[in-house]
Structures are given as structure tokens and as C-alpha cells.
Amino acid sequence: MGVLVLAATPIGDPQDAAPRLATELAGADVIAAEDTRRLRRLLDDLEVTPRGSITSYHEHNEQSRTPELLDRLRSGDRVVLVTDAGMPSVSDPGYRLVTAAVAAGLRVTCVPGPSAVLMALAVSGLPVDRFCFEGFLPRKTGERARRLGGLADEKRTMVFFEAPHRLAETLSAMAEAFGSDRAAAVCRELTKTYEEVRRGGLAELADWAVEGARGEITVVVAGAPAVSSTVEEVLPAIQQRVAAGERLKTVCAEIAAETGLSKKQLYDAALAARQR
Numbered sequence: 001m002g003v004l005v006l007a008a009t010p011i012g013d014p015q016d017a018a019p020r021l022a023t024e025l026a027g028a029d030v031i032a033a034e035d036t037r038r039l040r041r042l043l044d045d046l047e048v049t050p051r052g053s054i055t056s057y058h059e060h061n062e063q064s065r066t067p068e069l070l071d072r073l074r075s076g077d078r079v080v081l082v083t084d085a086g087m088p089s090v091s092d093p094g095y096r097l098v099t100a101a102v103a104a105g106l107r108v109t110c111v112p113g114p115s116a117v118l119m120a121l122a123v124s125g126l127p128v129d130r131f132c133f134e135g136f137l138p139r140k141t142g143e144r145a146r147r148l149g150g151l152a153d154e155k156r157t158m159v160f161f162e163a164p165h166r167l168a169e170t171l172s173a174m175a176e177a178f179g180s181d182r183a184a185a186v187c188r189e190l191t192k193t194y195e196e197v198r199r200g201g202l203a204e205l206a207d208w209a210v211e212g213a214r215g216e217i218t219v220v221v222a223g224a225p226a227v228s229s230t231v232e233e234v235l236p237a238i239q240q241r242v243a244a245g246e247r248l249k250t251v252c253a254e255i256a257a258e259t260g261l262s263k264k265q266l267y268d269a270a271l272a273a274r275q276r
Helices: 019-027 036-046 062-074 095-103 116-124 141-150 164-178 202-209 231-243 248-259 263-274
Strands: 003-007 030-033 053-056 078-082 107-111 131-136 157-162 183-188 196-201 217-221
Touching: 003 019, 003 062, 003 095, 019 036, 019 078, 019 107, 030 036, 030 062, 036 053, 053 062, 062 078, 062 095, 095 107, 116 157, 116 183, 116 196, 116 217, 141 164, 157 164, 164 183, 164 202, 164 217, 183 202, 196 202, 231 248, 231 263, 248 263
Parallel strands: 003 078, 003 107, 030 053, 030 078, 131 157
Antiparallel strands: 157 217, 183 196, 183 217
16 A cells, blocks of 8 residues: 655745655656646756656645545555645645555655744744644634624634635724734745744734735734633623713723623623613
8 A cells, every 4th residue: 555645845945845755756656746837847946856746736636636645545656645835634735645645554744844834833932831722714704704703702713714805804803803903914925034923912913914915925813811700791881982972892892802702702692781
């Protein structure tokens, strides 16, 4: 039986490539690449001449190409899978092939290497003892709001990927869901010439992003603060501020940011109290 090798590629600087990456690319029977042109540039950077064949493997053909690669593995070939940057199957093609190989009883291993998730966490200045990776958020406003609403009480530091043209809108949605002052870091072009890490509250970062940000973006957001109050304890303060003329939605958002309580729970409790 052959071996499926998931090979991490540099997220920017080619010098970050693990020495073993060059060895695997040179000796593979077949290299499955998300973008064969980018692979050839990487081969040139690493001064590697592969002895095996190169085939494309991306989101549009992975369903049809997976059986072909499984046949190669069953025949004893060493199949190396690479994506444009980072580790295959982490928000990139590869998961389908890995699950199929595991189900077939085939060996799966990997070449460790650069990770935008871990690097962004390390430089963010936010807690890294516990974290979760959320990948890309839904593009549609309603779906994104629901996803973020479900994460409002998440205590772990959260890591997201985002496209540059959606960054400002996403940060604004995060500020709405998590509170405008929730600490975060926007990391762009990691390991590249114009690497930048911008830290601050979500609302502040959203204002900055309106001017436009380029390159690969990773967003790190602090988890929800420990709850020191209950909904029942803060409800009178909400009612008092609303009676004084403030908008219920705004008051709930601010108190949620201060206490770590769920904005939705505060809002629902205030509405229920009105009907008593």
C-alpha cells in the first residue's frame, strides 16, 4: 500500500519551507496540487525537480479526482498533497481525500510546516492557552450574524480567515455580536514583505479596515470575558436606561460587552419584562 503525505507549504516566505518538504516533493510518485502553477514556482524556489507526475486537485475537481488518487495509493504510490499555502484540509482541499484514504485503511501522514493560524495566535497578544479555529464566516449577512451570535459566549480565543474586501464588514459584524471593545488583532501578509499586525478593539479595527486592506488576512478575537453578573442582576439597569430614552438594542450590546453576558439573552429578558 502507498502513503498519502499532506505537505504544509510556506504561507509567504519560501525560506520557511521544511527541509523535508523538498525531499517529499522530489521523491513523490504523484504530487496533487491545488494550483499547479504555484507548485512549479515553489519547486523553482526549492530547486527541486520532481521525478513523479503532477496533477491538479482543487475544490472543483476533488470529488472526481479522489478515486484516481486512491487507486494510485492502493497500487503502492506515494502521493504528496499540497495546497497554495499552509496545511492541506485546513480551509483548503484535502479533507475529502484524507477521509477516503482513512476509510480505505491507507496510511496518512504529514510534513509539518508554516501555519497562518498558529502564527497569528502567537503574535496577536491575546491568550493562546485555549483557542478555536472558525475558518471563513458565511458571506451572507444573516448567516454570518447567526454564526457570530452562536460564538458570543465562546470563552476561547477565536481565529478566523477573511477576504480583504469583506474585512471591514466582518469586523463591524463582530463588533455588533461581541461588543465594540472586544480585543482583536488583524494579521495580514504574514511572513511576507508587507507583514502587518493591527491590534485594538473590534470597532476601532473596523474603522481602520474601511480604508482597505490587502493580502491574506487572519483575524484573532479574544474570547468572552468571565461572567460576573447574571441577567436578573443587570435587568434593572437596562430598564432604567431604556426608560431614560436609550435604545434597548444599544443598551444590551453595551452591557453584554461589559459583563460577558449574551446580548440576545439580555434583549429577550428585557422584552419579556415589558410584557409582565
